[in-house]
Amino acid sequence: MARKYFPFLETVDLTIKFKDFVANDAVSLQFYKGFIHSIVGENGAGKSTLMKMLYGVYHPTSGKIKVDNQVVEMTPTIAMEKGIGMVFQDFRLIPAFTALENIMMALPKSKLKLGRAEICKEIKEISEKYKIAIDPDMYVWEMDLGQRQRVEIIKVMMMGKPELLIFDEPTSVLTVHEAQAFLEMLVELKNNNIAVALITHKLNEVLAVSDTISVLRHGKVKCTIEKEEGFDKEKLVGLIMGVEEGEKNTVKSFDRLEIKEVHPMLECKDMRIKDEHGRSILKHASLTVNSGEIVGVAGISGRGQRELLESIFGLKDIAEGTIKIDSVDFTDKETIDRINSGMSFISEDPKRDNVVEGMEIRDHFVLAGVTPDSKGLDYDWKKLQQNLESEDYVKDLGVPQLNRQMSTLSGGNIQRAVLARAAIRRPKVLLASYPIRGLDIGTAQTVHRILIQLRNQGSAILLVSEDMDEIFEMSDSIVVLSNNSITEKFDPKKITPYEIGELMIGGAKDE
Amino acid sequence: MSRLKNNKSLMQALSWIGMIIIAFIIFGIFLLMQGANPLEAYKNMFESTLTNQIGISKLILKSVPFILLAVATSISTRAGLVNVGVEGQLMIGMLFTITAANFLFTSLPTVLGLILLAIVGMLGGALYGGVAGLFRVKANMNETITTVVMNYISYFIVSLAVYGYLRDPEGFNWPMSTQISDSLTLPKLFGTVNIGIIIALLVVALVWYFINKTKTGFKMKVVCGNPNAAKNAGINVNKVRFFAMVATGAIAGLAGMIEICGVEGRLRTTTCQDYGYLGFLAAWMAWNNPVLSVATAVIISFLSVSGNVLEFKNNLPASSTQILMSIVLLAIMWRGKGRKES
Numbered sequence: 001m002a003r004k005y006f007p008f009l010e011t012v013d014l015t016i017k018f019k020d021f022v023a024n025d026a027v028s029l030q031f032y033k034g035f036i037h038s039i040v041g042e043n044g045a046g047k048s049t050l051m052k053m054l055y056g057v058y059h060p061t062s063g064k065i066k067v068d069n070q071v072v073e074m075t076p077t078i079a080m081e082k083g084i085g086m087v088f089q090d091f092r093l094i095p096a097f098t099a100l101e102n103i104m105m106a107l108p109k110s111k112l113k114l115g116r117a118e119i120c121k122e123i124k125e126i127s128e129k130y131k132i133a134i135d136p137d138m139y140v141w142e143m144d145l146g147q148r149q150r151v152e153i154i155k156v157m158m159m160g161k162p163e164l165l166i167f168d169e170p171t172s173v174l175t176v177h178e179a180q181a182f183l184e185m186l187v188e189l190k191n192n193n194i195a196v197a198l199i200t201h202k203l204n205e206v207l208a209v210s211d212t213i214s215v216l217r218h219g220k221v222k223c224t225i226e227k228e229e230g231f232d233k234e235k236l237v238g239l240i241m242g243v244e245e246g247e248k249n250t251v252k253s254f255d256r257l258e259i260k261e262v263h264p265m266l267e268c269k270d271m272r273i274k275d276e277h278g279r280s281i282l283k284h285a286s287l288t289v290n291s292g293e294i295v296g297v298a299g300i301s302g303r304g305q306r307e308l309l310e311s312i313f314g315l316k317d318i319a320e321g322t323i324k325i326d327s328v329d330f331t332d333k334e335t336i337d338r339i340n341s342g343m344s345f346i347s348e349d350p351k352r353d354n355v356v357e358g359m360e361i362r363d364h365f366v367l368a369g370v371t372p373d374s375k376g377l378d379y380d381w382k383k384l385q386q387n388l389e390s391e392d393y394v395k396d397l398g399v400p401q402l403n404r405q406m407s408t409l410s411g412g413n414i415q416r417a418v419l420a421r422a423a424i425r426r427p428k429v430l431l432a433s434y435p436i437r438g439l440d441i442g443t444a445q446t447v448h449r450i451l452i453q454l455r456n457q458g459s460a461i462l463l464v465s466e467d468m469d470e471i472f473e474m475s476d477s478i479v480v481l482s483n484n485s486i487t488e489k490f491d492p493k494k495i496t497p498y499e500i501g502e503l504m505i506g507g508a509k510d511e
Numbered sequence: 512m513s514r515l516k517n518n519k520s521l522m523q524a525l526s527w528i529g530m531i532i533i534a535f536i537i538f539g540i541f542l543l544m545q546g547a548n549p550l551e552a553y554k555n556m557f558e559s560t561l562t563n564q565i566g567i568s569k570l571i572l573k574s575v576p577f578i579l580l581a582v583a584t585s586i587s588t589r590a591g592l593v594n595v596g597v598e599g600q601l602m603i604g605m606l607f608t609i610t611a612a613n614f615l616f617t618s619l620p621t622v623l624g625l626i627l628l629a630i631v632g633m634l635g636g637a638l639y640g641g642v643a644g645l646f647r648v649k650a651n652m653n654e655t656i657t658t659v660v661m662n663y664i665s666y667f668i669v670s671l672a673v674y675g676y677l678r679d680p681e682g683f684n685w686p687m688s689t690q691i692s693d694s695l696t697l698p699k700l701f702g703t704v705n706i707g708i709i710i711a712l713l714v715v716a717l718v719w720y721f722i723n724k725t726k727t728g729f730k731m732k733v734v735c736g737n738p739n740a741a742k743n744a745g746i747n748v749n750k751v752r753f754f755a756m757v758a759t760g761a762i763a764g765l766a767g768m769i770e771i772c773g774v775e776g777r778l779r780t781t782t783c784q785d786y787g788y789l790g791f792l793a794a795w796m797a798w799n800n801p802v803l804s805v806a807t808a809v810i811i812s813f814l815s816v817s818g819n820v821l822e823f824k825n826n827l828p829a830s831s832t833q834i835l836m837s838i839v840l841l842a843i844m845w846r847g848k849g850r851k852e853s
Contacts (some may be wrong), residue, residue, distance in 0.1 A: 339744075354741060356733050367740060368743075
């Protein structure tokens with residue numbers, strides 16, 4: 001396909017420095033209307049920073065941004081005027097407001113004049129046209145991450161007639177079907193002559209829809225490949241991870257050991273769990289996870305994943321039923337008892353559930369049951385730090401320096417720290433909610449390797465994910481959240497992703 | 512690295528002092544508008560307070576309750592609560608102390624009597640703080656509102672007692688309690704200054720140690736920083752909060768005991784009124800840092816002691832002191848805006 005005229009948006013030698021750190025180094029890229037341009041790279045490669053410059057959130061140290069061949073000093077207001085819309089990785093939504101209210105807040109005055117009913121109608125139209133289902137009157141705090149993202153996308157699309165839409169990790173929280181629909185939407189946008197910039201870790205998606213792929217590494221554009229030249233997944237992975245050509249991919253296969261003595265480590269029987277509004281989101285839900293077993297939990301987001309894990313971890317009381325850990329009844333026990341019995345929880349949103357403002361990474365390990373020695377009335381912090389620094393998991397996962405403030409870390413780095421502290425304990429039961437969200441391919445593979453290692457050592461792992469590939473690759477057995485309950489276990493070798501998808505949707509019908 | 516850090520805290524200290532100077536300049540403008548000479552007024556304030564033993568004694572004596580009440584408040588803040596209740600807890604602490612001093616321990620020897628009174632005073636404050644704590648953790652009632660309301664209630668309780676069972680039969684029907692016996696007075700250090708200041712500084716050191724160097728202090732920091740994270744860490748958020756309310760109350764109650772046994776000797780309806788609010792302000796001026804709140808408590812004490820001079824030497828209205836205090840407070844809060852207590 002020949003490029004027509006000049007690009008809608010072009011960056012020329014864009015460089016940005018944070019103190020001594022060069023986040024983007026002489027980045028020159030072009031975004032054309034009617035084309036999908038994907039940017040791939042590791043965590044910290046500078047993708048999000050670059051996009052934030054395009055949107056005017058950050059200002060480049062040097063270099064230029066051109067829109068329609070004219071140099072522009074970008075600010076978010078100008079970006080909006082020029083028709084540049086951005087769907088942020090961390091959603092800019094106010095939890096206390098409804099979807100409609102959040103969208104209305106972002107709209108220009110001219111559009112607000114239409115009134116609530118008209119806007120609501122428009123939301124419904126877009127939502128139907130692109131198959132992005134949202135309930136405009138639902139409060140954001142009631143929504144899970146998938147639903148929040150749909151609101152965010154619609155919000156950006158409502159803000160004006162978009163010329164360039166930037167998506168930062170858009171599908172990381174979507175289900176297979178939703179992700180498919182999302183990609184179709186991207187193509188729809190492209191056909192409507194909109195320029196699309198897509199940042200994602202999911203190479204399959206990149207390969208499926210992109211017209212152009214640029215690889216960013218250490219802030220520099222390593223290469224830009226056009227569709228006509230042909231995309232090669234293996235080569236792309238190598239480029240992203242900095243593996244020189246000819247060298248073999250560093251990824252090791254995961255060896256699953258046969259576990260000899262299997263016994264039930266986590267037994268949930270006939271649970272009834274209520275959601276925030278007191279409605280029973282799960283009924284007659286039973287689930288057993290054996291030692292040395294990874295049970296994958298598939299399901300459309302918001303079908304009780306969060307409630308299920310929080311109940312098992314004791315953050316939430318269950319209305320009926322029993323929970324046993326290693327054959328001991330824990331139904332009425334506190335979270336701290338469960339932690340002490342060897343349970344670890346990787347929450348779906350560690351920033352919300354784990355990060356304490358003003359505390360070092362080191363301190364956060366103590367919060368998840370890594371108990372340091374006592375020294376007087378205090379903990380022996382020095383010794384803890386030494387112990388942690390020598391831990392393999394801390395090194396393998398590339399946890400940043402332990403005395404850094406946790407709240408200043410990026411989402412991916414927070415995830416690394418949270419995973420390391422869970423793995424260190426070699427937990428009896430590990431509840432892992434979206435463990436590789438926000439991680440680059442390399443780290444995600446390390447995480448999967450660690451999960452298999454823990455499994456081989458006898459941990460019982462409950463893995464919640466909406467990524468079908470992950471569920472099928474990792475699980476010894478799969479259950480589906482559907483029809484307000486949990487299905488029986490399925491053997492991943494005897495069932496197809498398509499059948500699992502059918503079961504998930506079976507749950508959606510009964511709403 | 513560490514030099515950089517030192518410079519940073521030095522800068523903070525300097526800017527903090529700078530804000531106080533700015534406050535005095537603004538108040539100087541106010542004095543000019545009132546037709547008074549600001550330089551002369553400030554000279555009077557400093558001379559009357561800092562150049563003679565009586566002034567210094569007054570300054571120290573008045574600092575004690577402010578120090579204790581500020582430190583008490585900062586404990587609650589460290590558990591993520593905005594507790595304005597030290598006023599009421601101080602009142603109840605005084606009430607418990609005077610009641611025990613006049614009806615139970617009248618004939619006890621000094622040391623034993625004072626120790627028991629300290630315990631009783633702390634118990635009173637702790638109980639009153641505990642009630643607000645229960646409201647918070649059991650009924651999820653906002654502690655700021657409940658404590659303000661309970662402050663008013665405490666005035667009425669004190670009035671009831673002072674007009675009733677506490678009233679001095681030889682007091683010419685004035686609403687005040689009987690004087691406590693001399694044996695139950697706090698020992699003096701020098702002049703009129705009693706050992707209350709030493710107790711207060713000890714409490715500051717203890718609270719600082721407790722907040723920064725113990726496991727419970729660590730838990731409080733988590734609860735304050737992110738209650739959600741605390742729940743995920745298996746920390747009983749309600750327990751920590753309740754404990755903080757009780758501890759705040761106990762220290763406020765101790766301040767009440769020191770006031771009764773060290774300064775006042777008897778309870779009137781207006782004894783120590785508004786001390787709690789000033790202590791609360793001292794805590795927030797010090798960004799809820801227990802050590803820094805010693806400084807802010809002394810400043811508030813200085814303003815309230817030296818402010819009287821303005822009234823009789825410079826012919827200014829009595830409320831001028833309060834205006835000066837508000838300006839100083841706002842100036843410091845301005846400097847601290849957006850800053851998290853650390």
